[in-house]
Amino acid sequence: MPAATLPASPSPFTIAIIGGGLGGLTTALSIAYHNPSLANITVYEQAPQYREIGAGIGIGVNAARILNKLGVWAAANAISGERNGVHRSCRRFDTGKEIVSVGAMDEGGEGGVRQLSVHRAEILEVLYRELRTRYKGRVRLETDMRATSVEDHGDQVTIHFANPSRPTAAANLVIAADGIHSAIRSQFAPDKPRYSGRIAYRGLLPLSAISATWPYPTYAVSWLARDKHFLVFPISKNQTLNVVAFVTKPEAELGDLKESWTSSAPREELEREYEGWEPTVGAVISAMEARPGKWRINDRDLLEQWTYFDGKVVLAGDAAHAMLPHQGSGAGHAIEDAYILGLTVRDFLADTSFNASLERYTFLYQSVRLPRAQKAQITSRHAGDVYELQGKDFEGITSYEEGLPIVREKLNGRMKWVWGHHVEAEYVDARERAGLGATKGREDLRVVPNENGVGNEKLERAGVRVMEVEA
Numbered sequence: 301m302p303a304a305t306l307p308a309s310p311s312p313f314t315i316a317i318i319g320g321g322l323g324g325l326t327t328a329l330s331i332a333y334h335n336p337s338l339a340n341i342t343v344y345e346q347a348p349q350y351r352e353i354g355a356g357i358g359i360g361v362n363a364a365r366i367l368n369k370l371g372v373w374a375a376a377n378a379i380s381g382e383r384n385g386v387h388r389s390c391r392r393f394d395t396g397k398e399i400v401s402v403g404a405m406d407e408g409g410e411g412g413v414r415q416l417s418v419h420r421a422e423i424l425e426v427l428y429r430e431l432r433t434r435y436k437g438r439v440r441l442e443t444d445m446r447a448t449s450v451e452d453h454g455d456q457v458t459i460h461f462a463n464p465s466r467p468t469a470a471a472n473l474v475i476a477a478d479g480i481h482s483a484i485r486s487q488f489a490p491d492k493p494r495y496s497g498r499i500a501y502r503g504l505l506p507l508s509a510i511s512a513t514w515p516y517p518t519y520a521v522s523w524l525a526r527d528k529h530f531l532v533f534p535i536s537k538n539q540t541l542n543v544v545a546f547v548t549k550p551e552a553e554l555g556d557l558k559e560s561w562t563s564s565a566p567r568e569e570l571e572r573e574y575e576g577w578e579p580t581v582g583a584v585i586s587a588m589e590a591r592p593g594k595w596r597i598n599d600r601d602l603l604e605q606w607t608y609f610d611g612k613v614v615l616a617g618d619a620a621h622a623m624l625p626h627q628g629s630g631a632g633h634a635i636e637d638a639y640i641l642g643l644t645v646r647d648f649l650a651d652t653s654f655n656a657s658l659e660r661y662t663f664l665y666q667s668v669r670l671p672r673a674q675k676a677q678i679t680s681r682h683a684g685d686v687y688e689l690q691g692k693d694f695e696g697i698t699s700y701e702e703g704l705p706i707v708r709e710k711l712n713g714r715m716k717w718v719w720g721h722h723v724e725a726e727y728v729d730a731r732e733r734a735g736l737g738a739t740k741g742r743e744d745l746r747v748v749p750n751e752n753g754v755g756n757e758k759l760e761r762a763g764v765r766v767m768e769v770e771a
């Protein structure tokens with residue numbers, strides 16, 4: 301694709317995106333891609349550079365399809381390694397025998413879009429490069445800009461930053477993609493991140509360090525035990541193995557453990573946690589760095605409202621719906637948010653009807669994304685329980701053997717609703733139901749508190765489709 305040049309008569313509408321992680325950069329890309337008339341999109345990142353620290357990330361085929369639409373599929377595919385259509389193989393912790401292996405729902409055929417398994421820094425670099433080349437002049441990428449709050453000024457929002465040389469900026473639409481600890485979310489919602497009940501050891505190792513004996517070079521493997529599970533998957537063209545080892549632990553035992561790459565533990569601690577597990581797990585741990593990362597895994601409550609200041613401020617990505625990592629889909633949902641935001645801005649700018657308002661369109665974004673993201677938050681919690689044979693499904697189970705058929709049943713087909721989803725079709729459908737774009741005439745859209753987090757009657761009447769949570 302050629303570089304998108306500056307429009308001859310740019311729209312005066314200005315957009316600020318707070319946070320330049322996977323969600324923020326994909327949002328900038330989607331808005332620029334869908335809105336050729338926009339020349340004033342700015343990303344404000346708190347860090348001194350656009351960079352992710354080392355770890356792997358799985359991107360499901362639902363999100364990979366979006367990267368394809370936005371023109372970065374080839375670059376993203378090139379940093380992922382060869383795969384064999386398996387999403388994850390779950391195995392016994394003691395013998396390594398297969399419990400169940402789950403397919404990735406990749407699209408078939410030559411060049412078919414598929415699940416990606418990538419290094420976070422490498423995928424962020426793909427997005428960054430695309431913005432710096434194809435959308436240069438239309439998207440600005442600022443650094444050292446930690447947003448602290450937003451203020452409503454009629455048609456515009458003022459953003460305050462903790463940077464004395466550039467203390468404020470203004471925009472017509474502010475998208476807060478500032479992660480699980482979002483400063484902007486905390487201005488509007490009282491909840492805080494809370495401990496999920498599990499910690500994770502994280503690290504990377506070159507596959508060459510274990511390749512002589514490594515039987516799983518092209519897919520993810522999880523070894524499952526009660527209260528622990530050990531996950532690995534290859535990234536960086538299958539040259540690096542990403543390790544995430546989960547352990548259930550009471551909060552009282554965590555001390556001041558943080559959710560951060562600055563927390564680490566000696567490798568011996570990991571060896572003790574997984575003592576007695578089959579030798580492949582031990583071989584991986586022995587090849588890890590001397591001090592792997594040690595993380596407190598946090599969760600967030602379901603949030604019923606993502607748009608504020610009459611629709612001029614919206615939350616996206618983890619800021620809106622941080623979820624536990626057990627379905628490997630948090631980034632995928634941030635990518636879906638990004639895609640829908642690109643479409644809603646496009647349709648808002650194109651709507652010349654007398655009752656067009658930004659609020660109606662940002663509510664449309666929320667109405668499309670909120671039920672699906674909340675379903676993912678709920679099912680991600682459940683997935684963690686299944687991997688560690690915990691929770692109500694395993695009540696009354698007295699042995700590991702008895703639990704395995706339940707694990708098999710609960711994991712089989714579990715990701716179909718995530719990966720089989722076609723986000724644009726859902727958007728078009730919701731827009732019709734909301735009486736925006738193609739269809740006119742509908743009741744006023746209102747944000748309705750929603751106790752169980754999945755949807756309710758009033759939301760349905762407002763044109764929001766409510767999804768059931770699968771067991």
Ligand SMILES: Cc1cc2nc3c(=O)[nH]c(=O)nc-3n(C[C@H](O)[C@H](O)[C@H](O)COP(=O)(O)OP(=O)(O)OC[C@H]3O[C@@H](n4cnc5c(N)ncnc54)[C@H](O)[C@@H]3O)c2cc1C
Nearest residue numbers: 319321322323346358447479617618625628629630631632
């Ligand atoms: C152990 C673990 C494993 C995971 N594995 C997967 C996986 O395999 N697949 C998957 O899809 N998801 C996975 N996730 C979830 C995934 O990492 C997140 O859902 C995803 O990174 C969310 O992207 P985001 O851009 O919304 O937030 P973030 O990635 O957190 O990015 C937020 C950005 O905002 C910046 N920022 C923060 N505050 C401010 C501020 N006040 N002002 C300006 N900038 C700010 C930050 O510096 C950062 O750049 C995993 C998470 C964990 C913890």
